[in-house]
Amino acid sequence: MPSDPGLRLANIAVTVRGQGETLPILDIPALAIDAGTGIGLAGPSGSGKTTLLHVIAGLLNPDHGTVVWDGAEVSRLGEAARASWRRQVVGMVFQDFLLVPELTALDNVLLPCGFSGFSTRAQRAPAIALLAELGITAPHRRAAAMSRGEQQRVAIARALLFRPKLILADEPTASLDAMTAIAMTDLLVAQATATGATLVVVSHDTRLLSRMDRVVHLDRGRLA
Amino acid sequence: MNPWPMLIADLRAMRWTALVVMLLIAVAVAIGVGIGAQERALRQASARAADDFPLLIGAPGSQTQLVMTAAYLQIEAIPLIDGGLLNTLAADPRVAGVAPIAFGDIVRGWPVIGTTAPLVTAWGRLSPSEGRVFRAESEAVIGADVALPIGAEITPSHGVKAYGPVGTETKDEHAHKHEGTVYTVVGRLPRRGTPWDRAILVPIETVWETHGLGNGHQIEDGPLGPPFDAKAVPGVPAIVVKPRGVADAYMLRSAYRQGGTMALFPAEVLVSIYRTVGDLRDVLLVVTALNNLVVLLAVLLVAVTLVGLRRRRYALLRALGAPRFYVFLVIWLGVAILIAGGCGGGLALGWIAATLAAEWIAQVTGLHGVATPGWPELRLVLILLLVGSALAVVPAWLAGRTPVSTALRDS
Structure with missing residues (x-):
C-alpha cells in the first residue's frame, strides 16, 4: 500500500508570459485530497480551475511545486511516464466531451484501448455494459448523431471504463439541461463511489458541488 | 498499439480533402509514369519495326x-x-x-x-x-x-x-x-x-x-x-x-x-532519334519530378494546416494517456496513406493513359507498342513514396510538439 494515499499538491505555481511581464495564474501552497473522496473546484471564470485540473493530470508542468499521487511525485516524471500514469490511474471528462464525432459511441469508449495495452476485444462487452448502465442503448451510433446529454454520457463511460483511481472532470454538467445535469451528477458520483475513485470536479454547478465531500474555491489562481 | 480506429476516423473526417489530395498526387505521378511507359513502348515498337531493314x-x-x-x-x-x-x-x-x-x-x-x-x-x-x-x-x-x-x-x-x-x-x-x-x-x-x-x-x-x-x-x-x-x-x-x-x-x-x-543502318538513325526523344523525355521527366515535389510540398502544407486545425483532437489522445508516438503514428500513417493512395492511383492512371496513347499512336502510325510501367516508373513512384513518407514526419512531429493543455483549451 502507498504510504500516503490520495493526491497532495505543494507550492504549485504556474505563470504565463505576456507583453514583457510574467503573470501568475496559479499559486497553490498546499492542497490535499484524500483517496476515495470527492472534491469540487469552484470559482469564477479565469480563476485557474481548469489549469489546476491540468496540473493534477500532468498535462501542464507547473513552474515549480510538486504533485504527488499515492506517494509518487507525478510532477517529476517525464512526458512519457506521465502519459503512462494517466493511462493507468486517471479518467478524464472534458467540458465539451471531446468525443471523436466520426466514431461510434462504443469506439469512442474503446479509443484508449489503442494505446493503453487493454485488448479492444476484451473490453468490448464491459464497454457496452457501461454504456447501457449510463443509458446509451445504441452503442453503434456515431457520436456526431447523439444529443449533448448522450455525448456527455459517452465521455463519462470513456473516463470510467478502466476503473480509474482518479477521476478528473472539467465542467461535466455544463451546457446540459437541469434534468440531464442531475442525472450525470448522480452517475459520476455513483461510479466514483462504486470504484472507490478519487473525484476532482471543476464546476459552477451548485447541485454538483453539493454532492462533493469538499469544495475548494479558487480566485485569481489562489485558494480562497 | 492500434492507431487504425483513430486513423480511419481521421480519414473519414477529411474524406473530400483526402480524395482531392490523392487525385492531385495521382495526376502528378501519372504524367511521369505515362511519359516513361509511352516513350519506352514507342522506342521498342520502332526498334522492332526496323528489324527487317538492316x-x-x-x-x-x-x-x-x-x-x-x-x-x-x-x-x-x-x-x-x-x-x-x-x-x-x-x-x-x-x-x-x-x-x-x-x-x-x-x-x-x-x-x-x-x-x-x-x-x-x-x-x-x-x-x-x-x-x-x-x-x-x-x-x-x-x-x-x-x-x-x-x-x-x-x-x-x-x-x-x-x-x-x-x-x-x-x-x-x-x-x-x-x-x-x-x-x-x-x-x-x-x-x-x-x-x-x-x-x-x-x-x-x-x-x-x-x-x-x-x-x-x-x-x-x-x-x-x-x-x-x-x-x-x-x-x-x-x-x-x-x-x-x-x-x-x-x-x-x-x-x-x-x-x-x-x-x-536504320538503327543508327533510330539511336539519333532516340537520343533527341530521350533528351526531351529527360526534360519532361525532370519537369514532372519537380512538379511532383511541388505537389508533395503542397500536400505537406495541407497536412500541417489540417493537423493545426485538429490539434485539439490530438491533444485529447495525449490527455487520455496516448504516448506521443501513438499520435505521431496516427498522423504519419494518415499522410503516408494519402501519398501511397495517390502514388498507386497515379501508377494506374499513368498506365491507362500510356495504353490509350499507345493505341492512338498505333492507329496513326501503325506502330504497336505495349505501354507498361517498368522499373524506371516504379522507381519514380517509390522515390515519391519515400520522399512523401519522409515529409509526412513533419506534421506528425509538429503535433507532438503542441502543448496539450493549450490545445485542449482551443475552441
Missing part, C-alpha cells in the same frame, strides 16, 4: 526521311536511285538478300508498296497467315490490318497519302485510279505490330509498269525479282539490303555512301 540504300538526302519512308511508311516523295543497283547488289557476295521499295499508289488509303518476295517474307522469317506470297505481276499480299478478303480485286490510285479515312475509297481517290491495273489479293501476312501491317505489297515490276516505266525485265510476265535485265532498270526510292555478316554490313555501308548513293 541496311538501307537511297539517294543522298535526309537519312531520317529515308528511314521514315522505307521502314515506317511515313511516305514522302524522295529522290530515286538507279534500279540497276539491285542487280549489282544481288550479285555481291557480301549480300544475303536485297529488295527494292517503291511506292506512289494507294488503295482505300492503304499504301501500295512495290517490292520483291524476300522482303514480303521478312527474309524468310514470315509466312503468310492466309494464302501465299505473290507469284505474278497481278497479285498482291496484304498486311494484317488491311481489311480486304483473299481473292479481292483492287485497282490502285496514284498518290502517297490517303485521300480520306483509311479503308474507304473517296471520290478523289477514285479519280486518280490507274485504270487497267488490277491486283488480286492472294495472301495475308501475320501481324507484326509495324506500319507494314497496313501495306499492300505487290511486285515491284507492276509498280514500275503502272507508272509507264516498263517492268524491269526484257520480257513481260516473266519471273519476278532480280536479275532485272531491262536495258534501263527503272529507279527506286530505297533498297533494303541484308548483309551476310556484321563486317559485310559495314563494308557495304561504306561502299554505298559515295557515288550518288546514301547507305545507312
